[in-house]
Amino acid sequence: MNIEQLNAQLGELETELQPENMSQYLTFFMDNEEYGIDILKVQEIRGWESTTAIPNSAEYIKGVINLRGTIVPVIDLRLKFSIENVQYTAVTVVIVLKLTQEGKEKIMGVVVDAVSDVHSISDSQIKVSPGLGDNNNSKFIKGLGVVGDKTLILLELNDVL
Numbered sequence: 001m002n003i004e005q006l007n008a009q010l011g012e013l014e015t016e017l018q019p020e021n022m023s024q025y026l027t028f029f030m031d032n033e034e035y036g037i038d039i040l041k042v043q044e045i046r047g048w049e050s051t052t053a054i055p056n057s058a059e060y061i062k063g064v065i066n067l068r069g070t071i072v073p074v075i076d077l078r079l080k081f082s083i084e085n086v087q088y089t090a091v092t093v094v095i096v097l098k099l100t101q102e103g104k105e106k107i108m109g110v111v112v113d114a115v116s117d118v119h120s121i122s123d124s125q126i127k128v129s130p131g132l133g134d135n136n137n138s139k140f141i142k143g144l145g146v147v148g149d150k151t152l153i154l155l156e157l158n159d160v161l
Contacts, residue, residue: 025038036152037154051065093114
């Protein structure tokens with residue numbers, strides 16, 4: 001599925017009604033693992049483009065982009081999760097997210113290796129993440145979504161960003 005198809009699907013999903021216990025997740029790859037984020041928080045998907053660096057920012061903050069007049073900070077999730085950094089390729093994308101934190105709406109971008117698909121997942125398909133000990137990244141995990149024979153790592157975006 002290419003970026004244009006996913007963006008078109010995002011627009012269609014906003015108008016579809018889902019059963020109360022179903023949620024839709026946009027999935028993407030990082031380090032050959034498939035992650036999912038609540039599709040209602042996704043504003044759009046863009047191909048990778050260079051950013052304007054912000055001096056003295058954390059290593060995982062790649063910089064900012066100008067998105068139709070809105071300055072959007074861009075975070076590399078690989079670096080945020082302490083996953084080995086790789087070169088960006090033609091399938092590297094920025095997922096632009098619209099989040100609400102402390103009653104304020106924030107627009108942020110996250111760099112991921114590649115987008116995968118959109119899955120409808122019921123609450124019963126989401127399993128509690130097993131205790132991962134001292135892993136700092138476990139607080140970012142909402143749960144594990146089981147879809148067919150795949151297990152998706154579902155992220156809690158407000159905690160990640």
